[in-house]
Amino acid sequence: MKKFRCADIVPGCNAAVRTKTIDEVVAQAGGHLTSVHGLASGPDLSYRVRIASPAKVSSGRRCAAPSHSL
């Protein structure tokens, strides 16, 4: 279960989202933030939702290799 409180991004808003996965949190919170608060959707908003949510991001791992030639 992942949780997101809108107040973490928009102080004073009581809206909260509770879903099974972080991706659903991002989708639902993003919809709320854009439609209710008029924020611009995009990677920046998704990032803010992800860091506001206490859940760790498990998908989209970065390349951890210290060095590799292309």
Ligand SMILES: [Zn+2]
């Ligand atoms: Zn809100």
